[in-house]
Amino acid sequence: MQLRTVVITVLLSTLALLGTGVFLSQQIATGLFQERLRQVESEANRGLSQVKGTLEAVSSTDRTGTVAFVRDILRSLEGDGATVQRDFILQPLPGEGNIYVSAQASGGMTSAVIPEELATAVRENQGQYWQSIGIPQTNGVSPGLAFGTKVALPPGREYALYLVYDLESVQETLNYIHRVLGIAGVLLLIVIGGIAWYVTRQSLQPVAHAAAVSEKLAAGQLEERMDVHGEDEVARLAQSFNRMADNLQEQIRQLETLSHMQQRFVSDVSHELRTPLTTVRMAAEVLHDAREEFDPINRRSAELLYNQVERFQSLLNDLLEISRFDAGVVDLDSDNWDLKPIVQRAVDMAQIHADRIGAPLRTHYPQGPVVAAMDPRRIERVVRNLVLNAVEHSEGQPIDIFIGDNENAVAVSVRDHGIGLSEEAASRVFDRFWRADPARARTTGGSGLGLSIATEDTRLHGGRLEAWGQVGDGSNFLLTLPKSRDIELTDSPLPLIPADAPSLEEEEEVLEELGDGMTEGPNEESLEATLAEPEENSGTAAASSSVKEEPTATEQEQRREG
Numbered sequence: 001m002q003l004r005t006v007v008i009t010v011l012l013s014t015l016a017l018l019g020t021g022v023f024l025s026q027q028i029a030t031g032l033f034q035e036r037l038r039q040v041e042s043e044a045n046r047g048l049s050q051v052k053g054t055l056e057a058v059s060s061t062d063r064t065g066t067v068a069f070v071r072d073i074l075r076s077l078e079g080d081g082a083t084v085q086r087d088f089i090l091q092p093l094p095g096e097g098n099i100y101v102s103a104q105a106s107g108g109m110t111s112a113v114i115p116e117e118l119a120t121a122v123r124e125n126q127g128q129y130w131q132s133i134g135i136p137q138t139n140g141v142s143p144g145l146a147f148g149t150k151v152a153l154p155p156g157r158e159y160a161l162y163l164v165y166d167l168e169s170v171q172e173t174l175n176y177i178h179r180v181l182g183i184a185g186v187l188l189l190i191v192i193g194g195i196a197w198y199v200t201r202q203s204l205q206p207v208a209h210a211a212a213v214s215e216k217l218a219a220g221q222l223e224e225r226m227d228v229h230g231e232d233e234v235a236r237l238a239q240s241f242n243r244m245a246d247n248l249q250e251q252i253r254q255l256e257t258l259s260h261m262q263q264r265f266v267s268d269v270s271h272e273l274r275t276p277l278t279t280v281r282m283a284a285e286v287l288h289d290a291r292e293e294f295d296p297i298n299r300r301s302a303e304l305l306y307n308q309v310e311r312f313q314s315l316l317n318d319l320l321e322i323s324r325f326d327a328g329v330v331d332l333d334s335d336n337w338d339l340k341p342i343v344q345r346a347v348d349m350a351q352i353h354a355d356r357i358g359a360p361l362r363t364h365y366p367q368g369p370v371v372a373a374m375d376p377r378r379i380e381r382v383v384r385n386l387v388l389n390a391v392e393h394s395e396g397q398p399i400d401i402f403i404g405d406n407e408n409a410v411a412v413s414v415r416d417h418g419i420g421l422s423e424e425a426a427s428r429v430f431d432r433f434w435r436a437d438p439a440r441a442r443t444t445g446g447s448g449l450g451l452s453i454a455t456e457d458t459r460l461h462g463g464r465l466e467a468w469g470q471v472g473d474g475s476n477f478l479l480t481l482p483k484s485r486d487i488e489l490t491d492s493p494l495p496l497i498p499a500d501a502p503s504l505e506e507e508e509e510v511l512e513e514l515g516d517g518m519t520e521g522p523n524e525e526s527l528e529a530t531l532a533e534p535e536e537n538s539g540t541a542a543a544s545s546s547v548k549e550e551p552t553a554t555e556q557e558q559r560r561e562g
Contacts, residue, residue: 001207002200009196010189017185028177032170037145040086040165041130044147047077048128048163052151066100066154077163078106089114089162093123093150099157109164114146122148122160135166142168206234210241222249273316277309284309321453332375332460334485339370339379339403339410346383347401350391359394359416361387364402372410372483378457379481382465383412385450386477390416397474404493405483409463411494412479421469429467430455454479464489468496476501 054073058066070090077088087107091114092099103111111119118131128149135144148162209226216224225245226238288306291299347361354361383401390399397417404411421429432452458465461481469475480492 002197002204005200005204006193006196010193013189013192017188021181021185024181025174025178029174032174033167036167036170040145041147044086044130044145044163044165045128048147048149048161051077051161052149055151055153058154063100070101070153071104074104074106087164087166089160089164091160091162093158093160095157098155099153100155101153101159107164113144113164114148114162118146118148118162119160122150122162126150133164135164135168137168142166143171206238210237213241213245217245217248222252269319271320277313277316281309281313315449319449321449332378334373334375334461336371337374337376337379339372339374339405339412339481340365342374342376342380343383343401343403343412346380346387349384350387353388354391354394354399357391357394358396359391360398362398362400364400366403366405370403370405370410372405372481373485374461374481375457378460379479382454382457382479383414385454386412386414386479389451389477390414390418390475393475394418402494406491406493408483408487409489409491409493410481410483411492413476413494413496413498415474415476415498417474420471420473421467421475422471426467426469426475430465461485462487462489464492466496468498468501470502473502 051073055070058069074088074090078086087105087109089103089105089109089111090101091103091111092101105111113133113135115131115133118129118133121129126149128147130145130147133144133146134141144167145165146162147165148160151159151161153159206226213224213226222245225242228235228238228242284302284306287302291302294302343365344363347363351361387399387401394416395418399417400415402411402413402415404413430451432449455465458479458481462485463479463481466478466480467475468478476496476498478492478494478496480489480494482489
């Protein structure tokens with residue numbers, strides 16, 4: 001800003017000085033010319049009148065005497081070369097008869113310097129006339145003035161007599177004035193630039209200081225403050241800025257205190273719940289193992305107790321993991337691993353739930369290994385969460401898992417064709433405990449923290465986890481990881497918007513169909529399905545006993561890891 005202000009000030013000052021200099025130059029040049037014109041005009045008129053009267057009084061008929069007399073008279077018209085720079089030109093006018101005196105000139109002048117307009121005026125009239133002319137010089141052309149009149153010489157012939165004044169001295173004076181004005185203008189511009197720099201520096205220095213303090217505050221240095229000097233507007237700005245910084249610091253400290261208290265509370269509660277939960281879990285396992293000896297009501301209660309304890313255990317593990325992320329104590333055990341077997345293990349663990357819902361899992365892997373620096377346990381957990389989330393919302397439609405890589409990154413995308421996501425849901429799907437449809441019961445026993453944990457795991461690897469969806473056409477989750485931690489991600493080997501995504505017109509048609517279906521009201525089959533769906537909060541969120549058989553070891557391990 002300071003440089004811009006100085007440059008603009010200098011440019012505007014330059015334009016102003018140029019305009020002023022042109023005006024002054026014109027006025028000075030006009031003044032010098034008019035003053036010189038008044039001097040030489042009276043002198044030339046007087047000299048021409050005297051010479052004309054003298055020459056016209058000559059009555060000699062002798063050629064030699066006439067030539068000598070005229071030469072003497074004309075010599076008196078020449079200047080001395082010091083105070084007066086004047087030359088003459090005597091040119092016979094066209095006519096008949098002999099001439100005694102031929103064309104004569106002084107100072108190397110010729111009739112070529114006389115303009116045609118002046119020559120015509122002298123030839124056709126009896127008065128005295130003048131005109132500005134250019135006089136050729138060795139180094140160019142100098143300005144001059146020519147005064148002329150018509151005279152008669154023996155034996156009755158008419159001549160044009162001109163007096164030529166060289167104004168080179170006036171031009172030198174004007175050039176000197178131009179040089180002085182130019183030097184003064186340059187010096188004035190330097191002074192103006194210095195003044196503008198000093199004034200802008202004094203004005204902008206507090207602003208620059210405020211910007212530097214703001215950057216330090218934004219970087220976390222909350223103790224930084226502006227220096228207050230005097231009682232002017234800048235001092236009041238600094239005082240207001242410091243008060244604002246104090247308030248922000250106090251609020252940030254309060255928020256940090258509340259955040260630490262919240263994190264400690266979650267961590268402490270989670271740790272404290274592990275011991276009683278372990279006891280309850282052991283009791284639930286004993287009851288679940290002996291459920292065949294109970295009556296149907298107690299058997300069902302034992303199954304529900306076992307399943308909900310397992311879900312509680314998963315939720316507790318997720319809370320502990322989230323508290324570790326919040327506390328910043330998570331370590332990344334990273335090394336170069338092939339991504340394909342890691343993804344395949346996650347797919348195999350989700351296969352049980354996919355088969356139960358009837359959603360085929362289709363994998364699309366490239367040829368050869370896909371190697372990147374990663375923590376295999378965390379990446380497997382991310383992929384497993386994505387696949388289970390796709391199974392949860394697939395509505396029995398196929399789920400496609402893609403793996404891709406390029407020079408800098410590897411990627412995994414999980415594409416389902418279920419209920420889909422709106423733009424708002426896609427932007428919030430990674431929030432903790434957020435659900436697009438709170439009334440929808442879970443079928444995979446998730447805690448609502450899976451995608452949040454997946455986001456934190458991805459961030460640890462320096463990667464990106466993105467979501468795309470369209471209502472009625474499923475969703476696509478894209479995990480992108482750099483091949484090494486020193487690589488900054490710019491693009492992904494796989495697209496976020498899948499190739500089979502519908503166009504905008506098709507999406508509008510689907511939304512219209514959904515809207516029409518909602519206005520028609522629920523039919524009998526939808527009512528029966530709604531009544532048959534178990535309520536999650538009433539303790540019947542799990543499937544019936546014919547579906548929820550005793551979990552296998554794989555299922556139990558999956559639930560423990562979240």
